[in-house]
Amino acid sequence: MEDKELKSYRDAGKIAARVREWGKSLIRENAKILEIAGKIEGKILESGGEIAFPVNICINDITAHYTPKYNDPTILTGRDVISVDIGVHMDGFIADTAYTVDLSGNYGKMLDANEIALETAISMIKPEISVAEIGRTVQRIIRDAGFKPIENLTGHEVRQYDLHAGISIPSVEVPYNWKMQEGMVLAIEPFATNGYGRVIESKQAEIFGLEKIKPTRMQEARLILGEIEKRKKLPFAERWFSNKINPLKLDLVFRELVSNKILKAYPVLHEKEKGVVSQFEHTVIVTKEGCEIITK
Ligand code: CO
Numbered sequence: 501m502e503d504k505e506l507k508s509y510r511d512a513g514k515i516a517a518r519v520r521e522w523g524k525s526l527i528r529e530n531a532k533i534l535e536i537a538g539k540i541e542g543k544i545l546e547s548g549g550e551i552a553f554p555v556n557i558c559i560n561d562i563t564a565h566y567t568p569k570y571n572d573p574t575i576l577t578g579r580d581v582i583s584v585d586i587g588v589h590m591d592g593f594i595a596d597t598a599y600t601v602d603l604s605g606n607y608g609k610m611l612d613a614n615e616i617a618l619e620t621a622i623s624m625i626k627p628e629i630s631v632a633e634i635g636r637t638v639q640r641i642i643r644d645a646g647f648k649p650i651e652n653l654t655g656h657e658v659r660q661y662d663l664h665a666g667i668s669i670p671s672v673e674v675p676y677n678w679k680m681q682e683g684m685v686l687a688i689e690p691f692a693t694n695g696y697g698r699v700i701e702s703k704q705a706e707i708f709g710l711e712k713i714k715p716t717r718m719q720e721a722r723l724i725l726g727e728i729e730k731r732k733k734l735p736f737a738e739r740w741f742s743n744k745i746n747p748l749k750l751d752l753v754f755r756e757l758v759s760n761k762i763l764k765a766y767p768v769l770h771e772k773e774k775g776v777v778s779q780f781e782h783t784v785i786v787t788k789e790g791c792e793i794i795t796k
Pocket of ligand 1: 690
C-alpha cells in the first residue's frame with residue numbers, strides 16, 4: 501500500500517474512533533435519534549473527515565441500513581438496545597466502526613459475546629487465513645453464549661470510494677474459502693441476536709447510492725445528482741436534502757430516481773423474528789503477520 505493511502509486510512513480511522521467514543525454519551529433515554537445523527541455527522545466533518553455513509557442508528561430488531569428520516573420522531577427509551585455504525589473517509593479511503601449500547605440492561609451477555617467474537621476474529625487475521633475459519637469461530641463464540649450470529653450479514657473489504665468491495669467475512673461457517681491477503685482493508689462486523697439469526701428487508705429505505713447518472717427533467721433530481729456525484733458510489737441519506745428540497749416532494753423525488761434506476765435504495769434490514777440485535781465493528785489493514793486496527 502502506498503504511504504499516502506495508508507495515511508488516509510489511518511487518519512480516517514482515528515477520526516472514526518474519536519467520533520465513536522465522543523458519540524457514546526449521546527445514546528441515552530429521551531434522546532431524539534434525528535439529533536444524534538446530525539451531531540455525529542457534524543462531528544465527523546468538524547474533525548476534518550468526510551462522511552463515508554449516513555450514520556446508522558439501529559434500535560432493537562432493526563439491524564442495518566437505518567438512518568433517521570428527515571422528520572423522524574423516534575426518541576430512545578430505557579428499554580432500547582441501540583447500534584451506531586459510523587463511516588469516515590479521507591480521499592475515499594474508508595474507516596467503518598460500530599458499537600451497541602444497551603439502555604435496557606438486559607442484554608449484557610449478548611453484547612459481551614458479540615464483542616469477544618469481534619476481538620477474537622481480529623486476533624486471527626493474517627495473510628492466508630480463510631474467511632470460513634473466522635466465520636466458524638465467530639459462530640461458536642456467539643452460540644456458546646446462547647445467542648445467534650446474523651448469518652446473512654457479513655464483514656467486507658473496502659477500497660477507495662467502495663464500501664463493499666472484494667471479499668466478505670461471514671459470521672457463520674460457510675462453504676467458500678476466500679483467503680485474506682496482506683494489504684487488504686477489512687471491516688469486521690459480527691452481529692448477534694436472541695432471534696432467528698437472519699435479517700429481512702423492510703419496505704422503507706432512507707439510504708441510497710448512485711446507480712447511474714442519466715438525464716432527468718426533474719429539477720430536484722438534478723440538484724441531488726449534482727451534489728452526490730462527487731461521492732462516487734458512497735451511500736447518502738434522503739434527509740441530507742430536506743433543507744434544499746421541499747420535504748413534501750422529497751419522498752416522491754427519491755422514489756422516481758429509484759424507479760428510473762438512477763439511484764439504488766438500501767432497504768432497512770430487520771431481524772426475521774424481531775429478535776434484539778447487537779453489532780460491533782472495527783476496520784483493519786492486513787499486515788505481514790497479523791493486522792493493524794485503524795479504528796481502535
Ligand atoms: Co459499519
